[in-house]
Amino acid sequence: MKARVHIMLKTGVLDPQGEAVRHALGSLGFEGVEAVRQGKVIELDLAPGATEADVTAMCEKLLANTVIESYTVEMS
């Protein structure tokens, strides 16, 4: 069982890294990119029996800082 956790800065929180990427794309000539948000993906290999609720608890306790970050969990 695998879980994939996507973590993104919440809307409204300035993402300076995303902004830097947007500027770089512009200076490379890629037009039409209005905003870039940069996040991270954490993949977990889970032992049998682990549930999505367990992964959600991990997100709340450690993987995401819910003051500024939102997360989604994908189980496969």
Place this chain on the structure above:
Amino acid sequence: MHAAVVVFPGSNCDRDMAVAFERAGAKVSMVWHKDTVMPAGVDLIGIPGGFSFGDYLRCGAIAANSPICQAVKAHGQAGGYVLGICNGFQILTETGMLPGVLLRNAELKYVCRAVGLRVATDQSAYTSGYAKGAEITVPIAHHDGNYHADAATLDRLEAEDRVAFTYADNPNGSARDIAGILSENRRVLGMMPHPERMAETAHGGTDGAALFAGLAAQLVSA
């Protein structure tokens, strides 16, 4: 005053902090992050700067969940004093002992230089050694010092006089120029600048010394 300084893998200002406490007259115990209890009689816990656990995941996030942080939280909940500097400030926000979070600097650069700070309140053991409104010079050295909280939290911090220091010339994009904040009971202070690196003449300045002296004075008489 008996101070404990917590050491995490990657802490690098722990000894500087211990020396600053000692120079102010404190007895200092170093405490390892895997310990689960504080030495008996500790008045103040110092969480030093550095790069705890390599700043992996988020600055301070892994340290905030290490065994000793349960004892740090318990000390804070019981009304004890806790001082977090730089990475220590990041750890205190990650534990929830202080509101908000420290984001990547707005200019995306690591900033390492002395900056001007304004003492925003003299109503705390940490800042009682300064005059309110005084400008002092203290070094910063951080990549993630951009203080962020929602508008309601920022309003509350200002209304309750809990902003301890502001930057004279904001170096990292922090909301409302905030460089350090106090807890509700004013006994927990988190700040990004390093007063322990500006505490004796050999450092090139002594503006940070009053923070430790003020603390020692209040905790000895307590």
